[in-house]
Amino acid sequence: MKKMMEQDRKAAEEEDRKRQVFHDFMVKSVQAKQQARAREREEEILMDEKIKRYREEAAQREALLKMKKAEENAAKEQIFAKLNEEELRRRADKEYLENLRIELMQEEAAEAARIKELEEAKRQEK
Secondary structure (H helix, E strand, O other): OHHHHHHHHHHHHHHHHHHHHHHHHHHHHHHHHHHHHHHHHHHHHHHHHHHHHHHHHHHHHHHHHHHHHHHHHHHHHHHHHHHHHHHHHHHHHHHHHHHHHHHHHHHHHHHHHHHHHHHHHHHHHO
């Protein structure tokens, strides 16, 4: 009888040990799943932060490029305006010189006509 009781006690202890092992296994399994989910959430948060940072940096780069392009366009416009102004000044100078040349030719022609008239008048007086 003692042997049977001892066997029952050992069987009960073995059963308790198996239950405890199973319980520990289940607890560890649940904890492992929870830890895995927590890691996944952390990774998702990190990935979302990286994506957000990338988008912000991309927006900053885009804004910087737009600003540089605007500066370049303003510089080009300034250069073209200066070139246009110089071209207008050159044309005005050319026109002024042409008018002076014409005026000089007219004065020379008038002077030549006066000289001719004077010579004509001297010849007729003789």
